[in-house]
Amino acid sequence: MSATTLLRPTPSGLYCAAGDFHVDPTRAVARAVITHGHGDHARAGHGAVLTTRETAAIMRSRYGDGCAGRIDETPYGQVVDLGGLRLRLVPAGHVLGSAQLVVEQGGARVVVSGDYKRRPDPTCLPFEPVSCDLFITEATFALPVFRHPPAADEIARLLASVRRFPERCHLVGAYALGKAQRVIALLRQAGWSRPIYLHGALLALCALYEQLGVALGPLLPVPEGLKNALAGEIVLCPPGALNDRWSRGLADPVTAAASGWMRVRARARQRGVELPLIISDHADWDELTGTIAELAPGAVWVTHGRDDALVHWCGTRGQPAQALALAGDDDDHD
Amino acid sequence: MQRFAALLDDLTYHDQRNGKLRLIADYLRTTPDPDRGWALAALTDGLDMPHAQPALIRSLAAERLDPVLFALSYDYVGDLAETVALLWPVAGPGHPPPLGELIATLGRTGKAAMPGVVAGLLDQLDTTGRWALLKLLTGTLRVGVSGRLARLAVAQFGAVDPAAIEDLWPSATAPFTALLAWVEGRGPRPANPGGSAFRPVMLAHALDEATRATLVPGDFCAEWKWDGIRVQAAVSGPARRLYSRNGEDLSAAFPDLVGALDFEGVVDGELLVLAGPAVAPFADLQKRLNRKTPGAKLMRERPARLRAYDLLFDGPEDLRPLPFSHRRQRLEAMIGSGRPGLDLSPLIAFADWDDLARRRADTTGTAIEGVMLKRRDSPYLAGRPRGLWWKWKRDPHLVDAVLMYAQRGHGKRSSDYADFTFGVWADGDRLVPVGKACLGFTDAALEHLDRWVRGHLVKRYGPVAEVSAGLVLEIAFEGLQHSTRHRSGIALRFPRIHRIRWDKPAAEADRLDALLALLG
Numbered sequence: 065m066s067a068t069t070l071l072r073p074t075p076s077g078l079y080c081a082a083g084d085f086h087v088d089p090t091r092a093v094a095r096a097v098i099t100h101g102h103g104d105h106a107r108a109g110h111g112a113v114l115t116t117r118e119t120a121a122i123m124r125s126r127y128g129d130g131c132a133g134r135i136d137e138t139p140y141g142q143v144v145d146l147g148g149l150r151l152r153l154v155p156a157g158h159v160l161g162s163a164q165l166v167v168e169q170g171g172a173r174v175v176v177s178g179d180y181k182r183r184p185d186p187t188c189l190p191f192e193p194v195s196c197d198l199f200i201t202e203a204t205f206a207l208p209v210f211r212h213p214p215a216a217d218e219i220a221r222l223l224a225s226v227r228r229f230p231e232r233c234h235l236v237g238a239y240a241l242g243k244a245q246r247v248i249a250l251l252r253q254a255g256w257s258r259p260i261y262l263h264g265a266l267l268a269l270c271a272l273y274e275q276l277g278v279a280l281g282p283l284l285p286v287p288e289g290l291k292n293a294l295a296g297e298i299v300l301c302p303p304g305a306l307n308d309r310w311s312r313g314l315a316d317p318v319t320a321a322a323s324g325w326m327r328v329r330a331r332a333r334q335r336g337v338e339l340p341l342i343i344s345d346h347a348d349w350d351e352l353t354g355t356i357a358e359l360a361p362g363a364v365w366v367t368h369g370r371d372d373a374l375v376h377w378c379g380t381r382g383q384p385a386q387a388l389a390l391a392g393d394d395d396d397h398d
Numbered sequence: 399m400q401r402f403a404a405l406l407d408d409l410t411y412h413d414q415r416n417g418k419l420r421l422i423a424d425y426l427r428t429t430p431d432p433d434r435g436w437a438l439a440a441l442t443d444g445l446d447m448p449h450a451q452p453a454l455i456r457s458l459a460a461e462r463l464d465p466v467l468f469a470l471s472y473d474y475v476g477d478l479a480e481t482v483a484l485l486w487p488v489a490g491p492g493h494p495p496p497l498g499e500l501i502a503t504l505g506r507t508g509k510a511a512m513p514g515v516v517a518g519l520l521d522q523l524d525t526t527g528r529w530a531l532l533k534l535l536t537g538t539l540r541v542g543v544s545g546r547l548a549r550l551a552v553a554q555f556g557a558v559d560p561a562a563i564e565d566l567w568p569s570a571t572a573p574f575t576a577l578l579a580w581v582e583g584r585g586p587r588p589a590n591p592g593g594s595a596f597r598p599v600m601l602a603h604a605l606d607e608a609t610r611a612t613l614v615p616g617d618f619c620a621e622w623k624w625d626g627i628r629v630q631a632a633v634s635g636p637a638r639r640l641y642s643r644n645g646e647d648l649s650a651a652f653p654d655l656v657g658a659l660d661f662e663g664v665v666d667g668e669l670l671v672l673a674g675p676a677v678a679p680f681a682d683l684q685k686r687l688n689r690k691t692p693g694a695k696l697m698r699e700r701p702a703r704l705r706a707y708d709l710l711f712d713g714p715e716d717l718r719p720l721p722f723s724h725r726r727q728r729l730e731a732m733i734g735s736g737r738p739g740l741d742l743s744p745l746i747a748f749a750d751w752d753d754l755a756r757r758r759a760d761t762t763g764t765a766i767e768g769v770m771l772k773r774r775d776s777p778y779l780a781g782r783p784r785g786l787w788w789k790w791k792r793d794p795h796l797v798d799a800v801l802m803y804a805q806r807g808h809g810k811r812s813s814d815y816a817d818f819t820f821g822v823w824a825d826g827d828r829l830v831p832v833g834k835a836c837l838g839f840t841d842a843a844l845e846h847l848d849r850w851v852r853g854h855l856v857k858r859y860g861p862v863a864e865v866s867a868g869l870v871l872e873i874a875f876e877g878l879q880h881s882t883r884h885r886s887g888i889a890l891r892f893p894r895i896h897r898i899r900w901d902k903p904a905a906e907a908d909r910l911d912a913l914l915a916l917l918g
């Protein structure tokens with residue numbers, strides 16, 4: 065069996081007939097492999113789920129213990145043998161628990177990248193390159209305008225702004241799973257030891273990260289009913305809450321957002337962001353193209369985002385590639 | 399250059415005026431001379447840079463970048479300078495020149511060598527630096543900082559009186575080393591500008607009915623508001639200058655007037671041209687403004703005249719701190735029964751506001767467009783202080799708006815831009831569109847306007863061109879209503895372009911508040 069027939073796109077997501085499972089299915093299925101805990105990849109209601117220990121914990125935390133008929137937790141690297149079809153999960157470097165799926169049968173190997181990045185992240189294991197015949201890659205930031213600067217530089221800009229506007233609160237929009245904890249960990253690395261204040265929607269996942277062994281330092285919920293509060297402090301909230309009513313009690317907040325989209329001015333301005341922080345948990349253009357060049361797989365399938373530019377780039381390098389239209393893609397978070 | 403780029407970058411995101419002031423002051427504190435002075439020049443539009451056409455940037459992009467990836471990226475980003483800044487291949491850690499050096503380099507580079515020099519600079523800069531350079535080159539900083547805001551930041555940076563900065567600014571030149579040394583307390587106060595230097599002008603607010611009702615007639619003098627352009631004549635011995643309201647030297651275009659001036663001091667007034675004894679239409683004045691050096695025939699048929707209404711300096715004596723009524727007496731005494739080139743704008747005697755409104759209404763068809771109200775006790779202050787001077791224009795309502803978008807016309811005008819969307823300033827330094835007009839142009843004016851649009855194009859959306867905020871259109875309209883369709887929340891009734899204010903800086907166009915006040 066050749067690599068390009070092991071998996072095929074279906075309306076429910078990538079499907080492996082030989083193993084009878086879907087990868088990150090978009091609707092409830094009998095058997096699912098889940099690469100990581102973000103809502104557009106990990107959904108509730110599947111019959112059986114295979115995923116990492118951390119992603120299983122994240123799914124239970126978000127959806128409850130009964131979120132799947134059964135969850136099989138598998139450590140990174142451990143081979144699951146389904147009668148000649150061999151599966152294993154290897155670190156993707158995207159968020160805590162995130163994995164690439166490696167599928168092998170009869171000497172053919174497919175790697176499904178899931179969402180990934182190559183930058184160091186204090187909250188999760190780094191991406192592990194696995195050579196393969198078919199690489200199914202994400203393409204969220206697959207335009208050459210997306211080149212993420214070092215995250216430490218962006219954190220330094222945040223801290224510079226805190227020094228410049230000590231009478232204002234700094235409100236940072238960050239995705240609740242992964243980004244928020246990474247920003248906190250980066251702030252700690254940069255020496256910010258004060259309590260970091262959290263919007264209610266971030267509390268549970270931060271506590272879970274700590275349980276799973278990721279130290280985040282002192283965290284406090286934003287107290288309710290405040291007036292002109294938390295000047296000089298850093299507050300994290302989900303991106304959608306940046307311009308919400310709840311932040312009105314904060315002291316004249318500087319609105320910041322930690323996202324790869326902040327690379328483009330218009331995107332930042334549209335969201336009313338004053339301090340755009342280009343911090344992404346996705347691979348940027350150089351990481352996407354560099355990974356393909358490094359793996360040099362027999363074929364590349366491009367999913368999740370801007371497939372046109374990445375397929376074009378592969379063409380200029382003589383790398384066989386095609387766009388893989390998947391239903392239910394969602395590029396809204398990173 | 400990187401520091402300046404970071405400043406521009408921060409300024410684009412910060413909407414609050416105080417935040418912008420702080421950013422500029424911080425920059426001035428942490429950046430050495432002469433770079434910080436050059437940055438101020440760039441922010442205050444005082445930089446004489448060879449502007450590169452977008453075509454040059456496109457051709458650089460075509461040389462260095464994959465056309466498909468460029469097209470996909472441009473489509474996504476939507477801004478040429480930003481797209482190229484983001485895409486430019488990184489050559490390795492660069493050693494970008496300081497801002498002052500960079501400006502000097504560009505200044506001495508000829509057209510043929512420009513692409514190579516710009517590409518070399520792009521290679522040295524990081525993303526933000528490349529973006530800032532391309533914005534500088536295309537002359538569209540658009541970071542929401544008016545010259546006035548930048549000067550205020552200089553004052554706050556050094557804790558000096560903003561009025562002193564306004565006063566010294568016109569005679570200071572980039573990179574402002576002496577001025578900044580004084581501001582920092584390291585050097586002497588630069589000498590007050592000489593007798594023929596430009597002094598910043600005092601401007602009036604538009605008067606709405608609600609405010610008018612609160613004013614006491616006896617507190618004010620009334621003058622006609624002339625349909626000319628605001629000028630300042632400064633004479634000191636042989637040095638005679640005629641300035642526009644923003645300090646542009648107009649002397650060469652009006653040698654007939656400048657040659658005739660025989661007073662000593664600084665006079666504030668209206669520049670008019672005459673047709674026989676009467677004031678000629680504004681279009682005739684426009685004709686003279688368009689000629690850098692007028693012919694003898696034009697000067698004979700349309701002589702220029704200064705209608706004086708204020709005296710800032712009498713000889714070397716600074717009258718600006720004195721009350722208007724006192725300055726007016728000195729002006730009348732200076733002009734006496736008349737001086738060459740100069741006459742006195744009369745005061746209008748009036749019993750009450752209704753009386754003045756009637757007199758104002760009687761002026762239809764003259765070179766008068768309303769009345770000016772000036773508090774008798776008002777000192778002469780730079781800028782647009784509140785509550786001292788009011789302009790009470792005659793109906794129809796007029797608003798000075800800024801051209802934002804142009805669209806190609808139909809039929810005979812299908813190849814020209816003939817349909818114009820304009821806006822006014824709202825919260826901070828953002829333009830909001832208030833209407834659209836396509837009527838009221840001669841072909842010659844259209845052609846002129848069309849050329850301007852092509853030269854200031856920022857972005858194209860199909861047939862619609864977005865232009866940089868640089869041209870003021872005086873819009874006449876019959877009334878105002880609330881609108882949910884426009885971002886500004888208001889719609890003008892029967893707007894038409896009354897005239898094109900080539901002379902007026904965009905930053906001084908009207909604000910949304912002024913229009914909202916008309917709604918009552």
